[in-house]
Amino acid sequence: MHMLEVKDIHKSYGDLEVLKGISFSMNKGETAVIIGTSGTGKSTLLRCINQLHPPDKGEIWLDGVNITDPKIDINKIRQKIGFVFQEFNLFNHLTALRNVSIGLEKVKGFTKEKAEKKAIEELKRVGLKDQAKQYPAQLSGGQKQRVGIARALAMDPTIILFDEPTSALDPELIGDVLDVMKSLAHKVAMLVVTHEMGFARNVADEIIFMEGGVIVESGPPKQMFQNPKKARTKEFLGRISTLYGKD
Amino acid sequence: MESLPSLLDGLYITLILTFISLIAGLFLGIGLALGRVYGGKIVSAICIGYIEIIRGTPLLVQLFIIYFAFPSIGITLEAIDAALLGLSLNSGAYQAEYLRGSIQSIPSGQMVAARTIGMTKLQSIKNIVLPQALRISIPAWSNELIYLLKYTSIVYIIQVKELTAEGKFIAAETFKFLEIFAIIAIIYLVLTIVFSTIIEKFEKKLRIPGLGEKAKIGLRNAL
Incomplete structure (x- = not known):
């Protein structure tokens, strides 16, 4: 049994369908990195998983419990799903x-x-x-x-969701945060939305490439970076590597 | 000089009216502000309706309704109770609006973050939103205290013997209008200065370290 199972998640805001059927699973202690262009539904997916924005359709199972069941006490479930925000959202007082x-x-x-x-x-x-x-x-x-x-x-938590945790940071401060995240690998499961390709390559067990509300391709970093099956994956990784450096 | 004891009696009533109305208004204001921001359509509409009615009608008319019109529907209040009720209901509406502004100025991400660690909506409001909103409201609250202190003088019209009423009575008996009303004006002035100084100290003590300092430094450099 997988620790996290996401089954055919759909989510729309008004007429705009942001997630068009997302399915994937993660094992205990695994690190998965979600990559993709902006506006592709990556953050929405994270917010669906901890039910900040409940999905319209589909199921999410965590540790064998269907957490999309409306009868479930979501406040109890959220304790098991950590969330780290791009804008930190610390309590100022x-x-x-x-x-x-x-x-x-x-x-x-x-x-x-x-x-x-x-x-x-x-x-x-x-x-x-x-x-x-x-x-x-x-x-x-x-x-x-x-x-x-x-x-x-x-x-x-059994899993922590990271929503672009280093995107709001000055470049010289990114390393400290990534080092901390690296130190957590295999101790707690992490699902990370990021553009840091070095982190994806070195720390992730699985890379998920999303575009237009669907998962285009996923696999271990080695396969994704060296032998992507889809032309679109290759193109995206090529472009982002010139932007953010190869490592 | 022989008029001093009755002035002190009046001052005592003025202070009671001010503080009880301020505190009762604070609790009412918290309830109304939260209802307006988080209450859903119906609760929010009720809170807005209350706030607009109270703010849109003169305090004097509200006092007349409570004191003179309520008996006709079977509610008869002592003058002082009617004054307390009227001032509290009135202050509550104003304080609700100050607080609403403060609540809405707190980045919504903090509420979201509280929910992600498993807090209920109520826990998030109580532990995260309110402690910050109340701090931000302190300057407005200081204003409200000063307004209330002076507004209490209006209740002499429904026969409450507060400071101004006592003064008017003494002045009418002694014909020393200038002296008596000058003394009364000075008493109000001293009280407002003392209160605003105390609240300013209080505000400094509760200020969140680091917050707003950068803005201040930026302003100083710009000047």
Whole structure:
């Protein structure tokens, strides 16, 4: 049984059909990278998976549970699906530490002490123990994003969804965030929408190329980069490699 | 000088009216603002209707309705209670609008982020949106306090013996209009200065570190 199974997901906004039948699956601890041009439905797909935008049609199964079932308690399921945003979306009125601990306290029912102890551990994991007492406005973009990752990690998710986690960062700050993500590989499953081809090539177990609301092709990085089956995949990867560098 | 004790009595009533209405108005305002922003069509329409009716009619007319017209439908209130009710209902509508502005100024991504870690809508509002919205509303709230303090003087018309009413009574008896009303004006002035200073301190203490500082530095450089 796969940890995550996405079955024939459709999603429209008004007359515009953004997702036209997406199916794929992921195993425990696997890293999958979704690539594709802008406006192709990559972010929408992530938002369908954690039901921020429930799909119109299709099913999503996580750990053997159909989470698109309307009877399910979605707040409970969301604890198992971490989400990291392009724009960080940290809670501005809380310190880095509280950003990470508040979910443990309010959602998981930890005591404040226990929640903060675990939050410190998570901040250590992303290399920000010394910034625990700082507020988001006092952190750099890369630090903010690492707090965002720690916030997702703290809930002990089975999978974390990353929505272009480095797209809003200055180039010199991207590396820190990618290093943290790399360190999580095989410890927690990651589904990453990104244009960072180096990360895709070196860290991903599976690359999914999306265009026009469907999956054009998917496979392990080696196959996708060296022997893509579809001409469109080859063309896209060629173009993006000149843009973002080969590694 | 012999008029001082009754002025103090009046001042006491003025302060009671101001603070109770401010606090009651705050809770009413929070409810109305949340209802308006998050309430769905029907709740939102009810909140908007309330806010528009209260803001679109004079406070004096509202007080007359509560004090003089309510008895005809079987609700008779003491003057002071009618004043408290009228001022609270009125302030609630204004505070709702200040708060709504603050709530809507908070980036919606924070609410989304709260939902992604499993918070319910209510938990997200309580833990993420409100603590920030209330902070942003403090300057407007300071305004409201000052308005309310002065607006309480209007309730002398329904026979509440607050500061202005006491003053008018004493002045009419002693014919010392200039002295009495000058003293009263000074009392209001001192109170507004004291209140706004306290709230400004409070605002500084609650300011979120780092937030807004860059904008300020940018402004200073531009100047």
